[in-house]
Amino acid sequence: MFIIILAQIVVLLVASLIAAVGWEKLVNCTFGSAASNKNEEKSKLAKRRRHSISLNCTFSRGLSSLPANILGELASMLRLDELASLSTTQCFVKDRLWECPDVWHRVAARSGIAISSSTIAAGEIRRTCRHAIFHLDGALLKSIGPRCALQVLETGKKMLQGLSPEDLEGARPVDLKQIVARAERALGDFDPEDPKLAAAAATFIEAAQNASLWIGESSMEILEHNYRSTMQLHELMTTAMETDLHNQLSQMEQTLLEDTPRRPRPPSKAYDCGGPGPLERRRLKRKEAELHKQEPKVGATGSGWS
Numbered sequence: 679m680f681i682i683i684l685a686q687i688v689v690l691l692v693a694s695l696i697a698a699v700g701w702e703k704l705v706n707c708t709f710g711s712a713a714s715n716k717n718e719e720k721s722k723l724a725k726r727r728r729h730s731i732s733l734n735c736t737f738s739r740g741l742s743s744l745p746a747n748i749l750g751e752l753a754s755m756l757r758l759d760e761l762a763s764l765s766t767t768q769c770f771v772k773d774r775l776w777e778c779p780d781v782w783h784r785v786a787a788r789s790g791i792a793i794s795s796s797t798i799a800a801g802e803i804r805r806t807c808r809h810a811i812f813h814l815d816g817a818l819l820k821s822i823g824p825r826c827a828l829q830v831l832e833t834g835k836k837m838l839q840g841l842s843p844e845d846l847e848g849a850r851p852v853d854l855k856q857i858v859a860r861a862e863r864a865l866g867d868f869d870p871e872d873p874k875l876a877a878a879a880a881t882f883i884e885a886a887q888n889a890s891l892w893i894g895e896s897s898m899e900i901l902e903h904n905y906r907s908t909m910q911l912h913e914l915m916t917t918a919m920e921t922d923l924h925n926q927l928s929q930m931e932q933t934l935l936e937d938t939p940r941r942p943r944p945p946s947k948a949y950d951c952g953g954p955g956p957l958e959r960r961r962l963k964r965k966e967a968e969l970h971k972q973e974p975k976v977g978a979t980g981s982g983w984s
Contacts (some may be wrong), residue, residue, distance in 0.1 A: 747966040750780030754788060754934040756813065758833040774802065782807050791828070806845070812840025816853050819860060834861045838893075847891060858897045865904040870912040879905055964978070 721884055753761055753775070761781075765772040775781055782803040791810045793803055814837055820828045834842045834857045861882060866872045868875045883905050890898045924960075954962065 733915060746778050746780040748950075749775060749778050750784045753781040754784040758785070773865075776804065779803055786810075808840055808842065812836050812848050814840055814845060814858055815850075818855060822860075824863070827868045828875055828878055830860050830864040831868070831875075831882045833884045835862075835878070835882040838882075838889045841889055841892060843892075854893060855899075856900065862900055862904055865901060868907060868908060870909055879908075 726959060754766065765775050777800045779800045782800060783793060785791075786803065786807050789807065789811055791807055793806060799954060813819065813833060816837075819830070819833050819837065822833065837852070837857055847852075852947065865879055865882070868879055870876050870879075883902065886893060886898060886901055892900075
């Protein structure tokens with residue numbers, strides 16, 4: 679009875695609290711701490727993003743306003759991949775860097791590429807640098823022997839990574855057929871046990887997939903087929919060798935167990951009579967006979983009762 683009365687009192691108190699404060703405020707006071715923490719974290723992340731975007735825009739505007747000689751000095755301190763990453767921050771930064779002749783003159787000088795002094799257009803200098811850095815003329819690929827699969831795959835990957843749509847047109851387009859033909863043979867003959875060759879083949883396939891629009895679907899299928907066939911053949915051979923080795927070890931173990939000499943069994947106690955054996959009995963009989971011979975014989979005429 680006391681418990682029922684206490685429960686009714688608690689219900690009345692809760693009802694009066696809800697009526698006075700309001701249901702929404704009560705829920706927010708009770709469960710609102712976790713929601714408020716989440717909202718604070720979201721607001722902080724949003725502020726950080728806005729701050730980073732504003733810094734990026736400020737940096738990009740300041741970079742695009744630099745004179746050409748300063749941009750050239752900046753390009754001389756950056757690697758080619760870092761220069762490309764910087765160019766992707768904003769469209770006007772990419773246009774400012776890529777269309778600045780001083781940038782590509784510095785890149786060419788750092789890479790040891792000879793640029794004619796009469797060349798002024800940034801696009802022409804950029805194309806000359808890219809062709810020289812990525813060996814897009816195909817001379818290096820032609821000079822590699824047929825058995826040098828590692829060099830073929832690395833050079834082909836580099837050529838595919840440096841391709842541009844403008845390289846497929848013009849008076850001297852890039853020979854994609856040569857890249858595909860050399861890579862087909864290399865992907866069909868490489869040794870997956872060699873970690874360098876396996877990594878080179880995987881990275882070449884990745885580069886070819888990125889350039890599949892220019893390579894073509896049929897050529898891409900041939901490259902992937904050769905790569906998968908080589909890897910599957912290696913896996914099958916490894917599995918077969920492991921299985922054969924396991925069987926040989928089992929056969930050798932069984933043969934050794936069968937050819938091991940067995941220890942002679944000890945004589946059974948059921949047949950042990952406790953006495954001497956046949957040879958020992960004969961020896962004892964001979965000894966007794968010798969003893970009888972050595973005993974003095976008593977004559978008939980000896981002293982006796984008269």
